[in-house]
Amino acid sequence: MLSPGFHQRLQDLEDHIAQEQELLREFEEVLRYEPNPRIKAGYRRDIERQQESVAGYRQEYNELQHELTGQSSARMQEMGNQLQQMDAKLNILLSSQVAIYENLDQMRQDLLLRYDANEQATIEAVAKQLNQNQLVLTQNLLDALEANQVSEQQMQQMLAVLEERVSALPPSQAAVAEIIKAPELDAKHKLKVTLPLVPFLVDYEGELELGSGFNIKTAWEQLLTKLRRK
Structure with a gap:
């Protein structure tokens, strides 16, 4: 039997993981x-502290999972994936x-790492070819998508244009392209998996701001325009 405070602990853990x-x-x-190595090094202790926090939440997760022995929970599975x-x-x-980003x-x-295990094998062939x-x-683009900075209309527009263009991709990228047609996936998930294909379909080098001033609205509009011209 679940303890009286189980569901509250579960909600608290979910909130902490999101934070x-x-x-x-x-x-x-x-x-x-950040180009300065010294400034980068200064974040090491901060990251170590976060690692300690995540370890604490992992312990809490394991305790809650123990209470669910013999029961299945998609919510718990998702939190476990996020912690991992x-x-x-x-x-x-x-x-x-x-x-990390220097290599x-x-x-x-x-x-x-932004994808779950089943998707990683599909994305890997594409990632190997990205400069x-x-x-x-x-x-x-993925940051903006996950932060809900992309509207449903923009997602649908991008998917529609990508679906028209994927026939031009090499066979090694066909598996990712097929995700667009998957009826069981929502637009956001389809787009998350297929966004790595965008660089192969447009020539944007030197035209989009890729640094901290990245403007998702401008970038999205430019990419859609380029895709439609092909």
Whole structure:
């Protein structure tokens, strides 16, 4: 039998995980564009403290999971995935001396961590072909999508244009392109998986601001315009 406070503990844990995810995104954003190694190194203790917090939430998760022995919970599974992804990202940040985005292989791994295990194998073939600017643009677009800065209309427009253009992609990227047609997925999830294809369909180098001044509205409009002209 579940304890009287189980559901409140579950809600509290869910809220704490959401807060930690937002903090981690802030760390990643700063470290992605900070050119000064000393400033980057200064974030190490902050990231270590977050790692300790996440470990505490992992313990709380395990205790709640223990109470659910023999029962299935999609909500718990999602929180477990989120904790695992944060653990992986924090480990990468620390092991690379908080300079993850200076190395292309690390950048590609960071991109893959934004997807669950089943999707990573599909995205990996695409990620291997992205250069530094393409990876930064893709990360910026994903950040905006996950922060709900992209409207439903914009998502549908992008998906419609991508669906028209995916026939031009090489066979190695066909598996990702097929996601657009999946009826069981909503527009946001389809777009999240297919956004890494955008750099292969447009030539944007030098035309979009890729630094901290990235303007999602301007970038989105420019990308759609370029895609439609092809």
